[in-house]
Amino acid sequence: MEVKRNDTAERCDTSVVLCGIMLDNPVIAASGTFGYGYEFSQIYDINVLGTFSFKGTTLYPRFGNEQPRIAECPAGMLNAVGLQNPGVDAVISRELPLMAKYFHKSAMANVCGFSIEEYVAVAEKLDLEEQVGWIELNISCPNVHGGGAAFGLDPKMAAEVTSAVRRAVKKPLIVKLSPAAADIAAVAAAVEAAGADAVSLINTLPGMRIDLRRRRPLLANEKGGLSGPAIFPIALRMVYDVYKTVSIPIIGMGGVSTAEDVIEMMLAGATAVQVGTANLVNPTACLDIINSLPSVMTKYKINKLSDIIGGAHL
Amino acid sequence: MNKTFTIIKNEKIARATYEMKLLGDVSDITRPGQFVAIKLDGYFLRRPISVCDIYDCSGDGSGVLTLIYKNIGGGTEFMSTLRPGVELDLLTGLGNGYDTKKSGPYPLLIGGGCGVSPLYLLARRLIAEGKHVAVILGFGTAEEVFYEDKFREIGAFVTVTTADGSHGTRGFVTDALPAAGSYTYTYSCGPEPMLRAVYKAAATSGEYSFEERMACGFGVCMGCSCRTVTGYKRICKDGPVLEKEEILWK
Incomplete structure (x- = not known):
């Protein structure tokens, strides 16, 4: 099914600038919910997106966690996929050339690792790819034991991995933060000082479900990451707090499902917004948000979306 | 979609x-x-x-x-x-669905519980292609049996099994295999223990439909991945039907 973009309200300026790269609109499909964009490109022209962050990449191929990996919750879901991906070399040789056929904008490369050396090695390779516009350093995945999340919990460790990757890459470096940190604003400040060009937040929140029949955790990994509308108010509050602390751009995410959510995130301080779990339930979620942005902007008397960034702060 | x-x-x-x-x-x-x-x-x-x-x-x-x-x-x-x-x-x-072209002239369809459901359209399509379809439908007990007559109406040769023997042959679907005659290909759908039993007992190549917890259903979240002989597959997109030769049991 081909879905066309609604181009009526051209008078509304939805463009934003993210680390020197202009986005037609602030809507970015979030890593892990969009694959490499291929499945979505069969449903709509994904070039309408601001951009998208492709599936988190590690140095070596990973199968991820055992089944089950998914559990439903009221207003959201838990996942414990565990960074399944084919490894950086296969991403570069196989996925990126395919992606070039249906996505013609700069994409965001989500980089994962289990050590500073791994983060650096993966980021260095992806930094050389022309299609990659930004490196998004994922120091917040909750689903891998001894993995990246540990870096995101502590300002000092977050700064260490950020500065190591900073030295290794030329492209804008975004650090994706964990809501599980005791003080996410302190982690944001630490990565800013270490050379991050932007921060994105929040990753999923650690959670779990228990199977009543088996009396065991429902997920094979026991715990998973909570996402979806359930976490939107938490994400919004964290974006608001981080905006007070850092001067680099913030990409807000966590349960964003509507154009109104995008505007709330931007008022809280986000320059751009990622849409994640909504894509899994509604394959045209990003398209629907982009199409309805102009009318929602008109409703709230916004001519230029970038004017409202941080507008909720006194 | x-x-x-x-x-x-x-x-x-x-x-x-x-x-x-x-x-x-x-x-x-x-x-x-x-x-x-x-x-x-x-x-x-x-x-x-x-x-x-x-x-x-x-x-x-x-x-x-x-x-x-x-x-x-x-x-x-x-x-x-x-x-x-x-x-x-x-x-x-x-999902990928079953490939009717591989069936040969005498396909055998084996379903358990709600796994009987997708075999109905499969049987209809196979019969429309001129194949002689036999089905084994497995249930726990007589009150759970459905579609027995509907499969007969379209011209399939039907055997029903119930675990408690309250209807049809007593036992599991595999207990009805010896009486199924000769067949050229096996299509199966049902709970994983049943699929395992069919996998072991069936004499031919075939296609098996799997279930897994899913989030998206269209191949992007990696929530339902499984290992196969030919690499990692997404049950929702590369499956739910796997060929017998590529199945790796957990």
Whole structure:
């Protein structure tokens, strides 16, 4: 099914600038919910997106966690996929050339690792790819034991991995933060000082479900990451707090499902917004948000979306 | 693939088992063994349900979609309360489905419980292709049996088994295999223990349909990945049907 973009309200300026790269609109499909964009490109022209962050990449191929990996919750879901991906070399040789056929904008490369050396090695390779516009350093995945999340919990460790990757890459470096940190604003400040060009937040929140029949955790990994509308108010509050602390751009995410959510995130301080779990339930979620942005902007008397960034702060 | 369907029938046909018929655009459903994912009010994730049958009545894609589901509580309990006239948001045409071309002249179809459902369209298509179809339908007890007559009406040779012997042959589907005669290919759908038993007992190559917990249903979240001989596969996109030769049991 081909879905066309609604181009009526051209008078509304939805463009934003993210680390020197202009986005037609602030809507970015979030890593892990969009694959490499291929499945979505069969449903709509994904070039309408601001951009998208492709599936988190590690140095070596990973199968991820055992089944089950998914559990439903009221207003959201838990996942414990565990960074399944084919490894950086296969991403570069196989996925990126395919992606070039249906996505013609700069994409965001989500980089994962289990050590500073791994983060650096993966980021260095992806930094050389022309299609990659930004490196998004994922120091917040909750689903891998001894993995990246540990870096995101502590300002000092977050700064260490950020500065190591900073030295290794030329492209804008975004650090994706964990809501599980005791003080996410302190982690944001630490990565800013270490050379991050932007921060994105929040990753999923650690959670779990228990199977009543088996009396065991429902997920094979026991715990998973909570996402979806359930976490939107938490994400919004964290974006608001981080905006007070850092001067680099913030990409807000966590349960964003509507154009109104995008505007709330931007008022809280986000320059751009990622849409994640909504894509899994509604394959045209990003398209629907982009199409309805102009009318929602008109409703709230916004001519230029970038004017409202941080507008909720006194 | 995102379509609005209207319920035209939703009735209990066996113990905890419901048949729902919906009117809508069925044009994306191209093979038996595919599934749809239904958005239900109050439930965050869509429910993946196998396609039992489709009738394209107009030539413009609109037609009747038949689904059979078991009320296991939660979302399916809610589904069982929906009345004709209610509109549902479905993703259709999901998954790879069965390949009827591989069947040879004498395919054997083996289903257990709700796994019987996708075998109906498969049987219909195979028979339309001139093949001689035998089916073994396995259930726990007589009150759970459904579609026995419907398979007979379309010309399939039907054997029913029940675990407690209250209807048909006593035992599991594999207990009916020796009496099934010779067959050229095996198609199977049902609970994993049944698939394992069929895998061991079946004499031919075949295709097996698997279930897994899913989030998206269309191949992007990696929630339902499994290992196979030919690498990692997504049950929702590269499956749910796997060839016998590529299955790696957990």
